[in-house]
Amino acid sequence: MRLDKFLCDMxxxxxxxxxxxxxxxxVSVNGTVVKNFDFKLDENNDIVTYLDKVLTYQNLYYxxxxxxxxxxxxxxxxQESTVMDLLSDAPGKNLFPIGRLDKDTEGLLxxxxxxxxxxxxxxxxxxxxxxxxxxxxxxxxxQKIKLLENxxxxxxxxxxHPAHVKLLSQEADTYHIELTITEGRFHQVKRMIAAIDGxxxxxKRISMGGLCLDAALPKGAYRPLNEKEIYDLKQxxxxx
Ligand code: URA
Numbered sequence: 001m002r003l004d005k006f007l008c009d010m011x012x013x014x015x016x017x018x019x020x021x022x023x024x025x026x027v028s029v030n031g032t033v034v035k036n037f038d039f040k041l042d043e044n045n046d047i048v049t050y051l052d053k054v055l056t057y058q059n060l061y062y063x064x065x066x067x068x069x070x071x072x073x074x075x076x077x078x079q080e081s082t083v084m085d086l087l088s089d090a091p092g093k094n095l096f097p098i099g100r101l102d103k104d105t106e107g108l109l110x111x112x113x114x115x116x117x118x119x120x121x122x123x124x125x126x127x128x129x130x131x132x133x134x135x136x137x138x139x140x141x142x143q144k145i146k147l148l149e150n151x152x153x154x155x156x157x158x159x160x161h162p163a164h165v166k167l168l169s170q171e172a173d174t175y176h177i178e179l180t181i182t183e184g185r186f187h188q189v190k191r192m193i194a195a196i197d198g199x200x201x202x203x204k205r206i207s208m209g210g211l212c213l214d215a216a217l218p219k220g221a222y223r224p225l226n227e228k229e230i231y232d233l234k235q236x237x238x239x240x
Contacts, residue, residue: 061092138198
């Protein structure tokens with residue numbers, strides 16, 4: 001890899017800015033100052049420093065966003081704020097959300113530029129579990145729980161796949177559940193609840209593929225995934 005590309009990938013600046021840093025003699029490779037920006041290096045083994053700070057190569061980035069209601073899950077939108085506006089200062093090129101949450105849905109949204117991981121997590125064949133907390137209007141009978149668990153008709157050609165329902169509370173005509181599904185159909189949770197004569201008044205994704213929304217992450221904030229979290233998400237794909 002060329003030195004200037006390496007430094008750009010590391011978010012040190014634009015191509016012309018990093019070329020200027022290199023010319024100034026602020027960049028070293030394996031302890032030697034390098035002043036030609038097309039110097040070829042081995043990004044995984046050579047030690048590159050900028051102003052004596054070691055730069056460890058990273059071109060794939062992984063973030064957990066606590067999506068608030070009111071922003072759309074898109075990379076660009078001419079009218080609305082998007083989830084990507086909340087990561088405008090996050091390192092990483094070509095970041096995008098893995099899947100989508102409705103504008104009024106809150107909770108865990110993964111953002112990355114790792115197309116392979118995104119593809120695997122979204123593949124219908126992988127059955128990646130996603131758990132939602134839902135506040136609903138209606139009365140959730142045992143029969144309705146069974147329907148959700150076995151598969152309901154939401155107007156598609158196939159019933160929904162088996163889901164897991166945890167009833168948290170039922171008071172008068174409102175109830176709270178945690179619903180775990182392994183598909184990602186459009187408005188799936190809302191349509192599943194509508195299919196049993198209820199309606200969702202609040203929806204939050206609390207986990208995806210075993211990764212839980214960090215309770216310390218305020219709404220609208222993001223943080224990088226740690227190495228174990230990234231490893232676990234990748235493993236999930238290998239074993240399915
Ligand atoms: N199901 C929905 O209905 N909405 C979401 O945002 C996610 C799952």
